[in-house]
Amino acid sequence: MPSLEDAHALDAADPLAGFRDEFAIDDDDEDRIYADGNSLGRLPLATVERLRRVVEEEWGRSLIGSWESWFDLPQRVGDLVGVEVLGARPGETVIADSTTVNLYKLAAAALGGASGDRHVIVTDAGNFPTDRFVLQGLPGAHVHTVRADPSADDVAQAIDDAPGRVALVALSHVSYFSGARLDLPGITHVAHDRGALVVWDLSHAAGAVPIDLAANDVDLAVGCTYKYLNGGPGSPAFLYVRTDLQEQLQQPIHGWFGAAEPFAMQQQRYEPAPGIGRFVSGSPSVLGLVAVEEGAAIVAKAGIGALAAKGESLTAFLLDCIDAELGGFGGDDGSDDFDIITPRNPTRRGAHVSLRHPEAWRICRALIERLGVVPDFREPDVVRLGLAPLYSRYADAWHAVQRLRTAVADRVYEDLPMERRRVT
Amino acid sequence: MPSLEDAHALDAADPLAGFRDEFAIDDDDEDRIYADGNSLGRLPLATVERLRRVVEEEWGRSLIGSWESWFDLPQRVGDLVGVEVLGARPGETVIADSTTVNLYKLAAAALGGASGDRHVIVTDAGNFPTDRFVLQGLPGAHVHTVRADPSADDVAQAIDDAPGRVALVALSHVSYFSGARLDLPGITHVAHDRGALVVWDLSHAAGAVPIDLAANDVDLAVGCTYKYLNGGPGSPAFLYVRTDLQEQLQQPIHGWFGAAEPFAMQQQRYEPAPGIGRFVSGSPSVLGLVAVEEGAAIVAKAGIGALAAKGESLTAFLLDCIDAELGGFGGDDGSDDFDIITPRNPTRRGAHVSLRHPEAWRICRALIERLGVVPDFREPDVVRLGLAPLYSRYADAWHAVQRLRTAVADRVYEDLPMERRRVT
Numbered sequence: 001m002p003s004l005e006d007a008h009a010l011d012a013a014d015p016l017a018g019f020r021d022e023f024a025i026d027d028d029d030e031d032r033i034y035a036d037g038n039s040l041g042r043l044p045l046a047t048v049e050r051l052r053r054v055v056e057e058e059w060g061r062s063l064i065g066s067w068e069s070w071f072d073l074p075q076r077v078g079d080l081v082g083v084e085v086l087g088a089r090p091g092e093t094v095i096a097d098s099t100t101v102n103l104y105k106l107a108a109a110a111l112g113g114a115s116g117d118r119h120v121i122v123t124d125a126g127n128f129p130t131d132r133f134v135l136q137g138l139p140g141a142h143v144h145t146v147r148a149d150p151s152a153d154d155v156a157q158a159i160d161d162a163p164g165r166v167a168l169v170a171l172s173h174v175s176y177f178s179g180a181r182l183d184l185p186g187i188t189h190v191a192h193d194r195g196a197l198v199v200w201d202l203s204h205a206a207g208a209v210p211i212d213l214a215a216n217d218v219d220l221a222v223g224c225t226y227k228y229l230n231g232g233p234g235s236p237a238f239l240y241v242r243t244d245l246q247e248q249l250q251q252p253i254h255g256w257f258g259a260a261e262p263f264a265m266q267q268q269r270y271e272p273a274p275g276i277g278r279f280v281s282g283s284p285s286v287l288g289l290v291a292v293e294e295g296a297a298i299v300a301k302a303g304i305g306a307l308a309a310k311g312e313s314l315t316a317f318l319l320d321c322i323d324a325e326l327g328g329f330g331g332d333d334g335s336d337d338f339d340i341i342t343p344r345n346p347t348r349r350g351a352h353v354s355l356r357h358p359e360a361w362r363i364c365r366a367l368i369e370r371l372g373v374v375p376d377f378r379e380p381d382v383v384r385l386g387l388a389p390l391y392s393r394y395a396d397a398w399h400a401v402q403r404l405r406t407a408v409a410d411r412v413y414e415d416l417p418m419e420r421r422r423v424t
Numbered sequence: 425m426p427s428l429e430d431a432h433a434l435d436a437a438d439p440l441a442g443f444r445d446e447f448a449i450d451d452d453d454e455d456r457i458y459a460d461g462n463s464l465g466r467l468p469l470a471t472v473e474r475l476r477r478v479v480e481e482e483w484g485r486s487l488i489g490s491w492e493s494w495f496d497l498p499q500r501v502g503d504l505v506g507v508e509v510l511g512a513r514p515g516e517t518v519i520a521d522s523t524t525v526n527l528y529k530l531a532a533a534a535l536g537g538a539s540g541d542r543h544v545i546v547t548d549a550g551n552f553p554t555d556r557f558v559l560q561g562l563p564g565a566h567v568h569t570v571r572a573d574p575s576a577d578d579v580a581q582a583i584d585d586a587p588g589r590v591a592l593v594a595l596s597h598v599s600y601f602s603g604a605r606l607d608l609p610g611i612t613h614v615a616h617d618r619g620a621l622v623v624w625d626l627s628h629a630a631g632a633v634p635i636d637l638a639a640n641d642v643d644l645a646v647g648c649t650y651k652y653l654n655g656g657p658g659s660p661a662f663l664y665v666r667t668d669l670q671e672q673l674q675q676p677i678h679g680w681f682g683a684a685e686p687f688a689m690q691q692q693r694y695e696p697a698p699g700i701g702r703f704v705s706g707s708p709s710v711l712g713l714v715a716v717e718e719g720a721a722i723v724a725k726a727g728i729g730a731l732a733a734k735g736e737s738l739t740a741f742l743l744d745c746i747d748a749e750l751g752g753f754g755g756d757d758g759s760d761d762f763d764i765i766t767p768r769n770p771t772r773r774g775a776h777v778s779l780r781h782p783e784a785w786r787i788c789r790a791l792i793e794r795l796g797v798v799p800d801f802r803e804p805d806v807v808r809l810g811l812a813p814l815y816s817r818y819a820d821a822w823h824a825v826q827r828l829r830t831a832v833a834d835r836v837y838e839d840l841p842m843e844r845r846r847v848t
Contacts, residue, residue, distance in 0.1 A: 098706025100679035254561035255524035282522025
């Protein structure tokens with residue numbers, strides 16, 4: 001059974017331990033364990049200063065003149081995220097809009113560019129709601145849904161079931177629900193073999209696991225920047241298109257910021273910008289973009305290899321603690337047992353752990369309101385623990401599990417209301 | 425000829441004069457005349473403090489828990505803008521995405537909801553590029569373009585030329601180029617009479633002229649918040665749908681933030697939220713939204729009636745100064761003449777004035793770099809002066825015209841490069 005001393009020893013040896021100091025964590029916040037970095041990443045200190053400068057100096061004083069330096073933010077920050085975090089080549093990534101809008105653009109482009117009878121999109125039942133909703137809402141698309149967290153064989157089978165008709169495979173690399181990490185190389189390969197494109201939603205993967213879009217010849221990807229990239233609430237999303245597809249696929253939302261000459265305003269016809277720039281539509285959110293730049297810069301400085309290694313090790317330690325403290329804990333009738341639904345194989349999981357429990361909702365509320373741990377709850381019965389490797393400690397994992405044990409052992413949740421509120 | 429004393433007298437009598445103090449204007453900025461509030465509005469002091477609080481306290485400290493108060497921002501700030509600025513009813517406006525994306529959603533919805541052979545969208549040649557591009561890019565749309573700044577008769581004629589085939593009339597209320605204000609009531613009426621919907625882009629109108637969407641039975645509207653609403657660079661846009669159309673029209677980008685129960689994540693089918701909420705797609709930009717809330721709150725406090733009245737009066741004074749100082753000024757060959765393309769009728773113009781001049785580009789550069797006036801340039805030959813009524817003074821108008829005269833009389837621009845750079 002891992003001890004607190006074990007945790008402290010791991011923290012002392014952690015080469016990334018110093019990165020915690022780059023985030024806004026007050027002394028009076030020291031004892032609170034933030035296990036929701038996979039939902040909203042923490043605030044980097046550099047972001048506070050950068051936003052102050054952009055707001056007060058660039059907007060407040062230089063006013064419209066600042067657009068000269070803001071104009072290329074979607075591409076510049078896109079390359080930072082793409083090259084440093086996603087393994088993309090330069091010029092393949094932009095930051096723009098939301099994950100939802102970006103997925104719509106890319107799925108519509110893939111469908112529009114598909115030849116012949118290819119109108120089917122394959123996704124999985126466990127995909128994040130917005131992904132499934134976007135795909136279902138696409139005019140002319142037929143969505144074929146496979147079981148949650150599919151293998152490459154499952155995807156191959158689904159494509160083979162509709163021969164010559166699948167245009168696109170749209171999946172999340174790491175499942176928001178189970179924490180399972182899908183076989184990106186294998187699934188991309190079977191899709192390509194069968195003439196389909198892939199679009200990966202990397203929201204729960206970017207900044208948490210190693211990703212190499214170029215080496216795996218990935219066609220398209222999207223994802224959000226407010227989780228492990230610490231871009232702040234509702235920060236703009238990333239969008240990746242492999243170089244050779246950029247001129248071939250046409251995204252449907254033609255706007256002036258995606259035009260070759262945005263200020264040639266007398267031009268009557270839309271001429272898309274060369275390269276990835278054509279996937280931008282309207283005016284980019286400057287405050288959002290500079291916050292993403294700061295957040296992603298810290299990830300780049302830590303290095304995605306080191307971060308992914310720590311993510312794997314921290315998650316393994318967390319699982320060890322859960323096994324030791326929560327395993328076989330469920331009382332005579334087993335009603336208090338936790339079911340760990342996150343895969344044990346470290347290459348098949350992301351950096352969060354999902355535990356099923358019939359009282360998951362009230363356990364989460366008790367942890368947040370009474371025990372100083374911030375996990376999140378996911379319908380219908382999951383407690384998610386996401387210890388972002390950039391600022392989380394092994395000791396956090398140890399304490400989180402101790403408090404989770406207390407929540408259940410002492411039924412700390414028992415007087416809390418059953419009724420669920422809307423929380424993210 | 426208006427004198428500086430006249431200007432000062434008007435400023436002294438201006439009931440909105442005090443609002444200038446609500447914006448970040450340094451003493452050393454006192455002499456610079458910002459005539460580009462129609463492109464990027466100034467920074468409200470309240471926004472500095474609000475952003476600090478949202479970043480450092482809500483994001484930095486309360487973290488994920490803050491979503492409980494952020495969740496309804498699109499609707500809450502939407503109602504502030506809709507009800508106070510646009511004359512909409514409560515529940516008809518949200519803040520989300522960009523003007524480009526919002527126009528795409530609404531035009532696609534209008535086209536998708538149109539019956540029979542209605543595939544034609546009527547717009548005008550002078551519409552803002554992003555508007556024309558979005559409409560041209562819509563699958564299945566036929567765009568019919570009428571002359572710039574059309575009258576209600578022009579629009580009626582265009583619809584009658586394609587009987588039973590026009591689904592939507594898509595125009596900007598105030599032209600970014602000429603400053604002309606189109607006849608919103610008349611055009612809306614002729615469109616409705618002929619079975620077409622209208623979508624108004626209010627980007628250059630919101631916060632500058634009186635708008636009454638409810639009284640005019642306007643169907644749909646979009647617009648940006650970073651001009652006269654002072655929401656900051658690239659702030660999210662507004663989107664308005666008249667109540668009775670909300671359940672009838674289906675926007676194509678289905679996302680979790682537009683779903684009835686965003687956190688019922690096991691739901692396999694998209695169930696749109698009741699009312700205007702279904703027009704939201706992905707996660708909203710929190711920093712953008714709170715900045716819009718602060719900017720719009722000042723507009724609401726000043727009152728759109730008072731603002732529009734001052735906008736009209738300030739623009740009239742500006743035109744008087746231009747007539748007196750720049751009229752018939754063009755040298756022997758007339759080559760230095762300015763051509764005022766903004767309508768003289770105050771009910772037919774917005775709050776900016778556009779001057780054509782063959783040297784417009786270099787005149788703009790000279791004003792910005794050497795004469796302490798910030799206008800903007802629009803291709804091919806327009807100097808735009810946008811004195812936002814909330815923080816501009818009559819004296820600013822007077823000085824701006826004096827310096828414009830100097831720029832041309834002394835050919836202050838003559839040694840500047842002809843080559844045009846990308847500027848917003």
